[in-house]
Structures are given as C-alpha cells and as structure tokens.
C-alpha cells in the first residue's frame with residue numbers, strides 16, 4: 413500500500429442498520445455468521461468491561477476475524493483514564509468504533525458504575541467520551557436509554573445528550589425506553605418499560621446534527637424502513653439474533669446493494685470452513701451452531717435442523733457430519 417493511501421482516513425461507518433451488542437449472543441462466532449448474511453450491517457461486540465481488558469485476558473476479549481468488519485467494540489466502564497486505555501487497545505486491535513454502554517441495567521454492572529446508572533452522571537459520561545476521543549482517532553459513540561427511574565424527564569435526557577455532544581460525541585444509539593434500576597431483571601428491563609419512539613424522535617428533532625440510531629422492539633425490515641424516514645439508522649437486537657435470515661435482506665432492502673440475496677443453504681455452506689477451522693483449533697462446534705438455530709424456522713425439517721445442531725451435536729464424535737446433515741435440510745432454501 414502506498415503511503416498516500418495509508419494516510420487516508422477510512423470512510424465513515426454506515427450505521428443504517430446495526431446489530432446490537434448482546435452479552436453471550438453477539439460473540440465472534442455469531443458475528444462471523446451474521447457477516448455472511450449481510451455485508452453492510454454494522455456489528456457490535458458484546459459489552460467488554462474495562463476491568464476485563466485491563467486485568468483479564470485482552471486477547472480473548474478483543475479477538476475477532478477480519479471478515480467481521482465493519483465492527484464496533486462496546487465498552488463498559490466509567491473511569492475516563494481506563495476507558496481511554498481500553499479505547500486504545502480496541503483501536504490497535506482494528507475496531508472502527510468504540511461504543512460506551514450507558515443502557516445496561518444489571519445490578520452487577522451498577523455496582524461498578526457501568527451501564528444505565530451512568531445516565532444519572534452526565535458530566536462523568538462527558539469526561540469518559542472526551543478521554544476516549546483524545547486517546548484515539550476512531551469514532552466514539554454512546555448507547556443509552558431515554559432515562560432511568562427518578563431521572564426520566566425529557567429535559568434530563570436533553571442535558572445528558574447535550575453534555576456528551578459537547579464532549580465530542582456525534583452518534584447516539586437510543587434504546588427508546590427507560591431502565592428501572594431496582595426491582596427489574598435486565599430481561600424485564602428490555603420488555604416492561606414502554607417503548608417511546610416519540611421521545612427518540614423528539615431528540616432527533618432537537619439535535620438534528622447528531623446521528624441518532626433507534627433501538628428497541630424493532631422486528632422487521634418494513635419497520636426499519638419506516639423508522640429510517642425519521643432516524644439516521646436502526647439497531648436490532650433480539651429480532652436479528654432470533655431470526656438471523658432477516659440479515660440476508662438488509663443490504664438490498666435498506667442499503668442500496670444490488671448483490672444477490674444469499675440463500676440459507678449458501679450461508680451455512682460458507683460457514684462450514686470456519687466451523688472446520690474452529691474444530692481443528694480445538695473448539696467445540698456447539699460454540700458456533702448455538703447461534704444459527706434461528707436460521708431454520710417455519711418449514712419442514714426446521715425442527716430436525718435445530719435438534720441436530722442444539723442437542724445431537726453434544727453427543728456425536730463426528731460433529732461435522734452432523735453439520736452436513738443440517739446443511740442438507742437447507743437444500744433449495
């Protein structure tokens with residue numbers, strides 16, 4: 413590569429369609445599979461805490477396949493200096509964006525001042541954003557709720573976003589419900605507080621120059637299309653994981669691609685060499701197949717497909733042969 417080439421900054425990330433960070437779900441194997449289905453979706457890692465990176469095994473947490481790009485690293489933390497160090501590690505590992513988690517309501521993370529509880533500390537969040545922006549050239553973004561219990565006024569949301577904006581944040585991923593920090597489990601906090609797209613919309617109106625990505629409860633690409641009339645992008649979590657074949661239509665339907673839509677069978681065939689390499693490296697095939705169960709639903713053989721890859725896979729000495737049986741079920745689909 414010529415020097416002139418290497419000094420060009422990479423094109424800005426396209427956030428029209430993002431796959432949400434999800435602990436235990438969007439690990440590197442799921443992301444590799446998701447990338448086979450969509451070339452354009454922006455993928456996020458699971459949340460990685462600053463503690464895990466600074467005191468654990470960073471290689472384990474940052475490891476990814478080059479094919480997963482474009483890829484964003486989500487960090488959990490609230491210490492500006494630690495976040496700056498971790499952002500550097502992320503940038504050095506090739507991530508194109510660092511996203512700070514201010515939306516996770518779990519008790520465990522609250523004790524460490526991570527996640528949604530940060531919404532009560534806008535100045536701290538702004539300091540974190542600034543420290544990371546000063547440390548790296550890659551984009552720094554924020555994922556947050558529209559409020560938390562006791563701090564759910566629109567004016568407080570405006571203050572939170574405004575302070576982060578002043579610290580240099582341009583992209584906000586808005587999970588359009590509040591988080592209730594006591595009494596609800598993280599799972600309940602993804603369903604019980606009502607969705608308020610109107611508030612996210614108001615935010616976009618009041619901050620027209622910011623990139624606002626809508627998250628929460630979006631199920632279909634038709635819904636995405638509707639929201640894209642108002643928002644700069646959409647982020648899907650559960651729908652993308654539970655029904656991953658939805659990702660196959662993203663590039664054409666939302667991102668203007670003219671490439672043909674990959675079939676289920678083609679996607680699984682393309683995953684086979686990756687699965688084989690993982691096995692050869694001493695991994696278990698289940699690490700990968702647990703993420704692809706949703707590929708088969710609503711047609712004959714779908715149950716058998718899931719049985720093979722979620723139950724039988726644990727019992728066989730020849731997991732690849734079983735993978736091939738599952739592949740056969742997808743022939744013509």
Ligand SMILES: Cc1cc2nc3c(=O)[nH]c(=O)nc-3n(C[C@H](O)[C@H](O)[C@H](O)COP(=O)(O)O)c2cc1C
Pocket residue numbers: 432433434435436437458459486513514515516555587602627628629630647648649650651
């Ligand atoms: C299993 C699971 C794990 C999650 N882990 C994270 C996480 O690590 N970081 C984060 O910001 N949000 C996390 N979330 C929340 C999602 O990113 C997303 O905001 C939420 O599910 C709402 O979007 P959806 O309705 O499209 O699923 C998680 C959600 C699920 C279902």
